[in-house]
Amino acid sequence: MSKIKIFHEAPLSIMDKVQEHTDGDYCLPHLCDLHKEYADYFTSAKAKDRYIIMDNSLHELGSAYDTDRLLYWINIIKPQEFIVPDVWMDYNKSVESAKHWSTIDMPPETTKVAVVQATSIYDAIACCDMYKNLGYKKLAFSYGADYYSHLFPHPNKDLAKAFGRIAAISKLYACGALESTDRIHLLGTCIPGEFQFYSGFPFIESIDTSSPVMAGLEKIKYVAPLGLTEKPKSNMNNAFNSTVDDETYEMVLHNIKMFKTINNL
Secondary structure, three states: OOOOEEEOOOOHHHHHHHHOOOOOEEEOHHHHHHOHHHHHHHHHHHHOOOOEEEOOOHHHHOOOOOHHHHHHHHHHHOOOEEEOOOOOOOHHHHHHHHHHHOOOOOOOOOEEEEEEOOOOHHHHHHHHHHHHHOOOOEEEEOOOOHHHHHHOOOOOHHHHHHHHHHHHHHHHHHOOOOOOOOOEEEEOOOOHHHHHHHOOOOOEEEEEOOHHHHHHHOOOOOEOOOEOOOOOOOOHHHHOOOOOOHHHHHHHHHHHHHHHHHOOO
């Protein structure tokens, strides 16, 4: 597997420490408006030439963040990548949004990334084709689409979605909807050991997940081969302002290191 960029979201109190172990910074723009320290972190990261991916905050807010505010922060931070607004598991509305954003100017260093949204593998194929026809150079896949579970039914819903995404991407590659020269980002995960199964897929370019950090905050220690088999309950919405003591941070650091080990990264 070629070098994959790893991004881990973390509470503000340990962002600096966590980012020492990542390949860049993953920005949630709504938090830039809520917390000046968070916005300052990313303007500083840009000044240090850190690689920045800016999300549209769909996962945290339920819908993509306000367009005007997204454009404001894009032009302030100038991320290397921006994930254009999409609509959860809605192929038509996501394609419609991608069409709109394909016409919007970005800073020259910013690549637009479109998220494949679908309710079936057939919609996913069509979505990949539409985005490529619109000129998108990089695509992303969310961690929790319902159709993943149809491809890998399992009583453990987190395992079903993790291995279902592997199955979806495998099928898309097998049918030619994804090609070896494509560029793919994987958004989050239900099971941290999922990424070890993408060996042989040269198009996986980057991944982001807060799992090692959130598990650590819950005092859950990763163990081989999958790290854990249930998604942590904590997320950036409820953990952002967490105070992290030394013992808890050691658990976070263990998980970050184990994440790379179990996934051969």
